[in-house]
Amino acid sequence: MGEVEQRVQLQEVETKLQQHIALAEEALNKRKRCLSKQLSMCVAPRDIAWERKKKQEGRTRTRTRRNSFHVCDDVTDDDLHELKGCIELGFGFNEEDGQTLCDTLPALDLYFAVNRQLSPVSTPHSRPSSSFGSPTNAPSQPPPDSDSWKICSPGDDPEHVKTKLRHWAQAVACSVMQSH
Incomplete structure (x- = not known):
């Protein structure tokens, strides 16, 4: 070559x-x-x-009556997702100690309201879970009036009612998750 x-x-x-x-x-x-x-x-x-x-x-969040479900007006799906994540990670919340966290986790207000309403009804004779406070240690509360159980009122926007129902159901699911 x-x-x-x-x-x-x-x-x-x-x-x-x-x-x-x-x-x-x-x-x-x-x-x-x-x-x-x-x-x-x-x-x-x-x-x-x-x-x-x-x-x-x-x-600014305005606080409503303690036994009312109206606290969910300011709660978003993201807030409930954060609360669910905290519970899944093993964090427990009781109302006495958890009030200081309500500004950090806005869904805690709704979660505590659900616990107040459902705990005496769902577990009247069972041992309470220490993860979210025990009704025996708390002072006895008078039975809530019928207005406190209302999630919506006649004439409310259907989309708003749907959102409030979804938030309430998610808070109930968080309560059940934490009690098990």
Whole structure:
């Protein structure tokens, strides 16, 4: 093989190498565009959720009567999801000690209201669980009036009623989870 033939082969190899590099750069550029597009799609819902949570935290919460279910007006699905996660991780809440956490976990108000309403009815003769306070240690409370059991009133917006019922059911589920 002569020197000329070697140079020709070397030039062909260099040309093929440059073509492969160009193809690799093109593929890399396509991947970068797809990746950045997917990233931007993920950021938008997170930012929306953050703004919603920030607005919610900025509002002042008004406390209603202790035996009322109206405490769930300010509770969101995210709040109940946080409470459920805490219970799943093994955290227990009792009303006496848990009041200081109500600003951190807004769903605790609803959770405590559900416990107040359901504990005497669901377990009248059983031993209470120490994880959410025992009715025998607490002072006896008079039976709640019929208004305290109302989740909605006539004429309420059906979507609002549906949301309140869903939140109440989730709080009941959290109460049952913690008692087992």
